[in-house]
Amino acid sequence: MSLTNASPLDAAKAAKSASHVLATLSTSARNDALTAIHAALTASRDEILAANARDLELARQAAADGKLSSSLVARLDLGKKGKYDDMLKGILDVRDLPDPVGKVTLRTKLDEGLELERVTCPIGVLLIIFEARPEVIANIAALAIKSGNAAILKGGKESTESFIAISRAISSALEKTSVPNDAIQLVTTRDVIPELLALDRHIDLVIPRGSSDLVRYIKTTTRIPVLGHADGLCAIYLEQSADPATAPDIIVDAKTSYPAACNALETLLVQDTALTTLLPPVASALAAKGVELRCDEKSKAALASALPDLKIVDATEEDYYTEFLSLTLAIKTVSSLDEAITHINTHGSHHTDAILTSDKAQAEQFMSAVDSSGVYWNASTRFADGTRYGFGTEVGISTNKIHSRGPVGLEGLMIYKYKLRGQGHVSAVYGEGEGKKRYLHQPLPLE
Structure with a gap:
């Protein structure tokens, strides 16, 4: 995981390149990365909680001054009610789930020697914009790596100390694995959200985590598909x-x-x-x-x-x-x-x-x-x-009517592609007219 002050475009390009590598890594390579992240966050607990305490002190003062909501302050506290242990457990829970990448969901024989498969594959590059909730970094990193997706994270200033400490621990862990550091990036440059939301050629999905105002702003500002909910009413x-x-x-x-x-x-x-x-x-x-x-x-x-x-x-x-x-x-x-x-x-x-x-x-x-x-x-x-x-953890809860709905775990971060294997077949010979071949469209067992 890299802490980057690169331009949004450079960060998105690096994430896209890393996503191509990540999508081809073996299950064991991705699982090993999650094991390393868990170990690094366990070892860095005191440092991370100290950073979180500094964020909390500033946030409580801002709330007292009427500049921050009390609900946001509550979400910021990483040491509350076993939240840190839950964050750590979530990483291992995700690691131990079945690999969602490359699952065959359909097989059809179109003709002799011409077989179609539908297989699951990563979405590509995720952009996660969040307020407070520093554990989001670990949650997203775990789900993204396991599902073969790259992720760019942009946090709110109220949790700066916390997410920098978490990011450093994750970055040190990834350096010892096959997962490229650019696969998970934390953007530290301020006021770049509008630029990130304009990069629809490089970013495939935006996941907002925060207030209803934040979510509505994102949904009305970008051409990139958005997964999330504005309110929990x-x-x-x-x-x-x-x-x-x-x-x-x-x-x-x-x-x-x-x-x-x-x-x-x-x-x-x-x-x-x-x-x-x-x-x-x-x-x-x-x-x-x-x-x-x-x-x-x-x-x-x-x-x-x-x-x-x-x-x-x-x-x-x-x-x-x-x-x-x-x-x-x-x-x-x-x-x-x-x-x-x-x-x-x-x-x-x-x-x-x-x-x-x-x-x-x-x-x-x-x-x-x-x-x-x-x-x-x-x-x-x-x-x-x-x-x-039982999803291990989630990137958020979606109220969308397409793709994913409800708590979004690994399955919600997958799409699919069709693979067609032929032996010199051409489409022109098929049809309903005289002399044309008909497709078999024969269902095959999933293997």
Whole structure:
């Protein structure tokens, strides 16, 4: 991995050249590189966490001055809740996954001696633009190398010390492997994002990791395909038959286990017939965790009657379109499953949404009709994560309608190519007319 202050064009050209080498390396060569990266980051833990502490000190001051959001500061902390160990484990998890490169997904005999194959191959050069989240560097490096892709990373200034320390460790590791250092580059030059986004001839995919403003800016500024999501506006529908023993735990976990995460709960939809039965214990559990409840008129009335001492804020329509990324939750009453589905498809961000119910038919209808990358039944939205899905780690969560959707791991970083093997065949002899040959189009076993 190289720390580069080269021009964006030179960095992209170097990455493109490195991608051609990386795509041809053996599985063992790419796995050896991940083993080396893991060892280097383990050995450099103290140095990296010290650098992260310096970033955090500046970020907290900026947040106190109103220049940085508290949610971004939370994402910056690499020493929090075992995050560093999770980063290290993610590298080995990716290493131990099956090689995604060169998998045959289709074989067809077009004619005798003329066989077609479809095989998986890397996308090419990835551009990852991220805010805070210094672990993104290790996550992306691991996934890119394993999948045979080169990657250019551009981080926000709030995590400068952290990502420089991580990059140096990764660079020292790659020097001892077959993976070119230019395959993973961290651009240190400031204010070059517009130039990078213009390099559609050299960069194949942009993956933004950060605020909704960042993602929207990138999506409207570049011709390069963008993989990601602008908001994580996740909802849970609390249906009248939901289990009263588990519903509070699921909702509290979804909202409070990591409020700054994109898979945290932001809107709770409550069936009107559950307002007096299920909602009060849920609201009480949320309030005990310090969650501010913004309620519509019906849910407010139900809670005021059941829990007169509970503090409630009147919800606005804007609250149901808001990704709070904090201990704030919007609550809305709906009369039916169809109304809940319509609300989610209208107000949501197509990230992750869940239904809590004992009715299997309603659950299946919800999961079929809600237009999101993740749809859950009786489970917290916080499960929307590449590591929890068994992907090792992820480059991000996509709400796109093409290519990849949901947590994007190795499979999401692959495309495919067609290989045709012939013996002097020419296309002109095939067709439907007199004297023309017909294709066999015979499926062959995958080997």
